[in-house]
Amino acid sequence: MPRPRSPLSHSLPPLVFGTATFNYQYNVDPFALSTTSLVQKALANGVHAFDTSPYYGPAEEILGTALGSDLVRRYYPRNQYFILTKVGRVAADAFDYSPEWIRQSVRRSCERLKTNYLDVVYCHDCEFVSPQEVLIAIKELRRIRDEEGSLNYVGISGYPVDVLCELAEMILRETGEPLDIVQSYANYTLQNTKLLSEGLQRLVNARVDIVTNASPLGMGLLRRNGPSLGALGDWHPAPDNLRQACIDAAKWAEIRGEKLEVVAVRFALENWLREGAKVGTFGSPLGHNDNSYSSGLSLPHEKIGVNVMGVSKIEELDETIRVWRSVLDGLADDLDADPGTITPSDAVTDHEWSLSRRQTIRTLAKGIREVIGSQWVDYTWSSPEPGFVNRLRPSFDDHDHDADEKCNDGTLATSPEITMLTPPSEAEDDQALQEVPPLHTLV
Template identity: 60%
Template sequence: MAATPPATADAPQVQRPVAYEKGTPLSAILPPLIFGTATFNHQYNDDPYALDTTGLVSDALTHGIRAFDTSPYYGPSETLLGAALATPFVRTTFPRSSYFILTKVGRIAEAHFDYSPAWVAQSIARSLARLHTSYLDVVYCHDVEFVSPAAVLGAVRELRRIRDEEGTLRYVGISGYPLDVLGSLAELVLRETGEPLDAVMSYANFTLQNEALAGPKGIQRLRNAGVDVVPNASPLGMGLLRRQGVPVGALGDFHPASRALRQAVRQASDFCDAHGEKLEVIAIRYALETWLARGASVGSRGDPASGVPWQQESNEAVGGTKLGVSVIGVSRAPELEKTMLVWRSILDGLEGGRETAIRAGRWSRAYEWAQNRKRAVQILSEGVQEVLGEWVGYTWESPPEEKGSKGEKEKEGGQGRVEAPWPTPDASPEPEVSIPLR
């Protein structure tokens, strides 16, 4: 171990506020790692109220996580997150100005959407109450492919009205799966309003199986539309890239992957097993680590999560450049601990990683270890992609053509119901993953 003593004390310290003022680009302050709380949901856990969500959120904050993603569509997620953020410990140690809350509007239930201005305003007011906050940092229009472009444009306008007149939200974005829809809507918003979206969140589009988000139809098109930040969510492809296969819960088998694709993933998992690794471990590390660089042009210079209790770290400590932003969810303390160890190792491999590790009192060869681990993951990732073969780059339809109810989606204001689409990873989050301590 390095002889240098730790840079900070192992005791609670009041955390510094984010350097925000009106006009600050989201890319200047958003952390590169966001805690997704879709796991605080009946569709993932039998009883989310039985989870230690308060302890989990406190631990996440303690280890440097400064952003939480939620939605009214995630069952009790907003309520549970709000309660965790309202404890005396969090309020005293982590002022509201020291972390981000990202939530959504528009998707009410699996097959019920309402993008009308009246509902958007009502949804914002409800989220503020549930989350015990006077403002929301980022608000997305949720799963935009299920409603009309006119409805999305109207919702964006209403969110910006609330931002400008009421000041209860700061940044506006959209989320969804099909990159062509996300790109066309980003262009529409810029063309019709003269102001680009602050953020566009995509899921399952930068994984071991599908890297389309990094291509010209992804971040290049979104950048051309002026989008500031593009977070990458669902590094396991809605739970596809797991040894045990796609998750099947109370809602049944929701995943759109074909039997042939699932079989190819099973073969890829066998390949990883033969080399002493788990497919999900390789998939998560590959997506997180690779997106830091590939997504940098639509990333952020916000403070990274150090993974070390009470150690605050600036973006300059890990190279000073923008880092691609990722969203990953956990539901139990061991998952969080292991995820943060992996994340810390990834940060150790960035520019200045060796010096940072020494200053923090960690192993002086942490940078070397991280670089070697990165190479090993890259080699196995290439092997996985060889096994997947023709399925690399494959995307599914969203919504499925046979399930879409176009007439309902085209109602004025985006109100109405569609025939039940499959749940997105927001509704059926990533399964629990056991990540080795390495």
């Protein structure tokens, strides 16, 4: 199967559903989550892209079950949604970027996700291996794309912005072909905007087609109670003083009737839509839906930035959809679209409310960053930590290693010292303030 003719930016939706939360590290029993209902409701509300990884425990299997449900198969043909997954990270301290493992991982992901092709495959957390290993993996993924047709687009994911840029530049230089996509997490948030200030132009120059912004709460750092403690305890890499600065900022926001999480999510979604447009997408922000909401909102056909949001509860999904629709309604003003009256409330349209809310968020964001302080604004932690060693255990037989290695009690066989640093759920607050008025068209 030849390489797809059109760039990924012609079709990828700008809001991606993240599934890192479908994992034992963030839920005692991820199989007990209402994941099939979550995925079905996401599709019904125009969220037509799903990000996962074999490293996220059973996430691929759970997502595959949801996408393989009768309702999804009946109403959402495979070409109407995108599956983005990853290769290379085997465990918290073990990576295998060899061609043999890449091939096996791609085949296994297709089986788990119940599909004969993957839309995007990233090299997962590429800062943990050498540039040469990344180059070998990229070449193998492209060979699979061109010769086997089981994947369409190839990219890298990771945390340090400078490493992502260096690898994108190296891959273009060595192969003559740019990356289709780069995923950065926790680098365009209220606390840290290095993806914009240090990464954007370099990635544009490296001709990367799309750059996604994941983990708008900095892996839970921008929650008013700090990062959530899962079964593996305190895994977050942020230093104590940074955590305290964010807690202080949360108190500052609470005095003003706001919650840090609400401000942080909207700040990231709304601003990356604009700032990330150079490496954004033309894909429909509302999916293929034909409902009163999508027909009432008129957005010009221009690129907008791509965000990834993780949810594990229906309430979290509802809140994300509400914020997303309000952000789009405010965005229409930037793009010279006609103001809409999608869900009028009293004498104020949602369009007017969204524009007012956007200005409020700007003011709050400025104050929050001032409280966090110059010492911690744009601070980033080391990834990997100094002294990291890639410990591929010799007991792995013929590349048959698997991130889903479990103890007898069903939990992952991973110690607290080597916990997962990829984005967890970003909306784990059952008491979160409602960001916008309920939409009458939300199903």
